[in-house]
Amino acid sequence: MEFCPAEPHHGIVFERVDLVDTPQVPALIEYIVPKPRCTVISHGDATVSVVEHVMAALAGLQIDNCLVRINAPEPPGCDGSSAAFVDALLKAEIVVQDEDREIVIVDQPLLVTESECIGIGAQPPRGAEFEVGFFLDYGPGPISCQSLSLEMTPQRFIEDIAPCRTFILEKEVKALQANGIGQRATPQNILVFGDNGPIENKLRFPDECVRHKILDCIGDFALLGCDLRGRFIATQSGHRLNHAIIREVKKRARPPLGKITLPFPSSLLVLSSNQRRAAG
Ligand SMILES: [Zn+2]
Secondary structure (H helix, E strand, O other), X not given: OEEEOOOOOOOEEEEEOOOOOOOEEEOOHHHEEOOOOOOEEEEOOEEEOOOHHHHHHHHHOOOOEEEEEEOXXXXXXXXXXXXXXXXXXXXXXEEEOOOOOEEEXXXXXXXXXXXXXXXXXXXXXXXXXXXXXXXXXXXXXXXXXXXXXEEOOHHXXXXXXXXXXXXXXXXXXXXXXXXXXXXXXXXXXXXXXXXXXXXXXXXXXXXXXXXXXXXXXXXXXHHHOOEEEEEEEEEXXXXXXXXXXXXXXXXXXXXXXXXXXXXOOHHHXXXXXXXXXXXX
């Protein structure tokens, strides 16, 4: 996979260089194909699966414009986090472009739910923040009840969220692999929880699981296609609900998507990836 520079208003676009005519798939909610346990986008005959950790890396670093060239149906899994993508992007020069970035501000409370205890709410920001909180409770078992809410900045994303890995229960692995998902998953490249905690692995944070769920939210919310301001709190949610709240946000955004020209701190300016060969 290769992160390539892109012009203002290009957005994040995946390009399948292994297919005839190198078809492109814009990373926008309109192109989502419903699939369990990951985020899949598709346009015409081209599909890119498991885009959420790449999208989180780009959104976490506030990169708005990037062409992601990929020679496979899904990005390299690396260690199940966004760390490798963030490292590659940081080694590149990230440039400020001479255009305002489009920002959507949540201006009224929104809620999407799947059941009494599974849902995501969004609230207007107090200032200019983008805050993501998550509450996770798998009941009795090796993963403790965890809750965390963070106001996201590139620095906080790099340090506190990007290194947090996908996790799974040992008993779930076999069921998934029987369905053709995660064939390459081993305890070395994904956090597999047995009865007594991670198998052949160490946690990077005591609450790494909830941090990874926040990472997934950031990646999925990035399919809005522009910057976001508001406070999001998710309870036990997954990709499907993440997509649903972003559809709600987009539905209520006034066209053109709340373009903001107020002077934001420099860390909030338009950025673009300006790297020719990034991720290996
Ligand atoms: Zn994930």
